[in-house]
Amino acid sequence: MTVLDSIVAGVREDLAAREAALRLTELIRHADAAPAARPLPAAGFGLIAEVKRSSPSKGELAEIPDPAELAASYEAGGAAAISVLTEQRRFRGSLADLDAVRARVAAPLLRKDFIVSEYQVFEARAHGADLVLLIVAALDDEVLARLYGLITELGMTPLVEVHTEQEADRALALSPSLLGVNTRDLKTLQVDTSAFGRLAPYIRDRAAAAGIPQPRLVAESGVASAADVAAYAADGADLVLVGEALVTDGEPERALAQFTQAGREAAGSPFAKKTGSP
């Protein structure tokens, strides 16, 4: 059993308990009543800043007693979007965190979880999410396509996450507007930041060959410094998702602004590799 399998098993148990407490028809009513989902800023390099207390690879990262306060500092620092982990067992997140953050910030919010059922997508919308993560490694093609369709139908944006070329091919079949490359392998928890530089041109070429619009690429995981953000941007990342480095920084607003600046400069530099993009 991989780490991913065991996380998903726990997620399914917690999900069953929530499904027993609130019927789907009732949940859909809440989702329908939520204010409309907002899109990501249309263009330009940006950071997706994550509210992350704990992780299976690193254990406790930060207490984060007030997730809304942290999110507000991300927003003040200029985050393009804010990611809120809602997985409870390994990441110590919750839908209550998403509610608290939603009540505080106007920035687009990503529900970061191991989404395996429609129920979780309606939950995301009911709790104010604008984007929903879909991890290709955790889903078969049929479920992936179904969840992708529902997220879109509800006006939200799917962030389709891959770690290998094969997963990238499966993601591209959906012609996603937003494609994430997680440089951490969720089956082993190993990070290899070079995976982004390898996969980005592959994805660009495959999208061009298939005649589909180029997705915006999100580099995920493994950022420790502004230089790491710049490296992802130079390799063609349109957005970079950062958790640990921000939650462990005493001044998240300043750190985020600095990371964003570094990414913008690298994305605009003549050395940036925009392979295959128009």
Ligand SMILES: O=P(O)(O)OC[C@@H](O)[C@@H](O)c1c[nH]c2ccccc12
């Ligand atoms: O803390 P980091 O190394 O900056 O990583 C953030 C983010 O990429 C990571 O939390 C993540 C990316 N994809 C995921 C899927 C599930 C859980 C977590 C993740």
